[in-house]
Amino acid sequence: MISRQANARVPALAISGLTGGYSQRRPVLHDLSITVYPGELVGLIGLNGAGKSTAIKHILGLMVPQKGEVRVAGVTLEENREVYRSSTAYVPEQPTLYPNLTVKEHLRWTAMAYHLEEAPALATIGELAETFRMTDALNALPDTLSKGMKQKVMLMNALLVRPALLIIDEPFLGLDPLAIRGLVTALDEVRAQGSAILLSSHILSALDRKADRLVVLHKGNRIAWGTPQEVKLQAGFEDAKATLDDAFEALVSSAEGGHSRG
Numbered sequence: 440m441i442s443r444q445a446n447a448r449v450p451a452l453a454i455s456g457l458t459g460g461y462s463q464r465r466p467v468l469h470d471l472s473i474t475v476y477p478g479e480l481v482g483l484i485g486l487n488g489a490g491k492s493t494a495i496k497h498i499l500g501l502m503v504p505q506k507g508e509v510r511v512a513g514v515t516l517e518e519n520r521e522v523y524r525s526s527t528a529y530v531p532e533q534p535t536l537y538p539n540l541t542v543k544e545h546l547r548w549t550a551m552a553y554h555l556e557e558a559p560a561l562a563t564i565g566e567l568a569e570t571f572r573m574t575d576a577l578n579a580l581p582d583t584l585s586k587g588m589k590q591k592v593m594l595m596n597a598l599l600v601r602p603a604l605l606i607i608d609e610p611f612l613g614l615d616p617l618a619i620r621g622l623v624t625a626l627d628e629v630r631a632q633g634s635a636i637l638l639s640s641h642i643l644s645a646l647d648r649k650a651d652r653l654v655v656l657h658k659g660n661r662i663a664w665g666t667p668q669e670v671k672l673q674a675g676f677e678d679a680k681a682t683l684d685d686a687f688e689a690l691v692s693s694a695e696g697g698h699s700r701g
């Protein structure tokens with residue numbers, strides 16, 4: 440839940456009236472608005488092709504809005520490129536690492552790129568390695584790591600930066616149960632330090648438990664928005680036991696002209 444105090448702060452992410460996509464003639468996103476406050480975790484949900492990645496590309500400044508705007512930490516990319524870029528960290532679903540850098544070298548390189556002070560950064564690297572059970576792998580090259588371990592390196596790099604806005608694409612796939620626990624703990628920590636998180640995932644049970652608010656996208660339209668409880672109500676479920684999967688199915692069915700089952 441957002442507190443009144445959080446509301447008074449500058450949103451980490453403010454998307455308003457965003458229409459955008461790959462061609463002017465057929466936009467993918469239609470008049471999308473999302474606000475994420477410091478310390479909040481907002482879940483981005485939608486079927487394959489709903490527009491989640493396209494929304495993320497707009498937030499990362501890789502695509503230009505056809506209408507509307509995207510603000511990160513209060514600025515648009517045009518207004519202040521440096522603040523915008525340094526306030527955002529992104530963890531893609533597919534890990535991309537430099538083959539010639541060890542895990543620790545990746546982390547040190549990130550620390551340098553973001554101008555972090557060396558001693559506290561090294562301490563945080565040690566803590567992150569413990570959280571993700573990666574201490575023994577700090578000197579390993581990416582080729583010798585499993586997929587889940589590579590993903591952990593990507594997450595550790597993003598968490599090291601403690602950006603205003605952390606965007607994470609489908610983080611739970613490929614992680615072992617202890618790594619998922621470590622991730623959830625680490626996400627709680629970065630939120631407590633004031634970072635906002637936008638997390639795109641198909642694992643709705645995790646978002647039901649952890650998200651402050653959810654955005655449900657369907658064919659580029661926002662079809663529901665609010666706390667998990669509010670989204671369930673919007674789907675027609677008043678029963679506290681209804682799952683987010685139930686609500687999501689009902690919302691999609693209703694958006695496609697079917698009947699909500701709530």
Ligand SMILES: Nc1ncnc2c1ncn2[C@@H]1O[C@H](COP(=O)(O)OP(=O)(O)OP(=O)(O)O)[C@@H](O)[C@H]1O
Binds near residue numbers: 461486492493
């Ligand atoms: N490079 C591209 N060029 C043209 N159209 C694209 C491109 N990438 C995606 N699209 C289209 O944009 C729409 C939204 O796709 P997007 O990748 O944003 O969905 P998504 O919600 O991220 O899906 P998924 O859960 O499968 O990752 C789809 O209709 C897709 O075909």
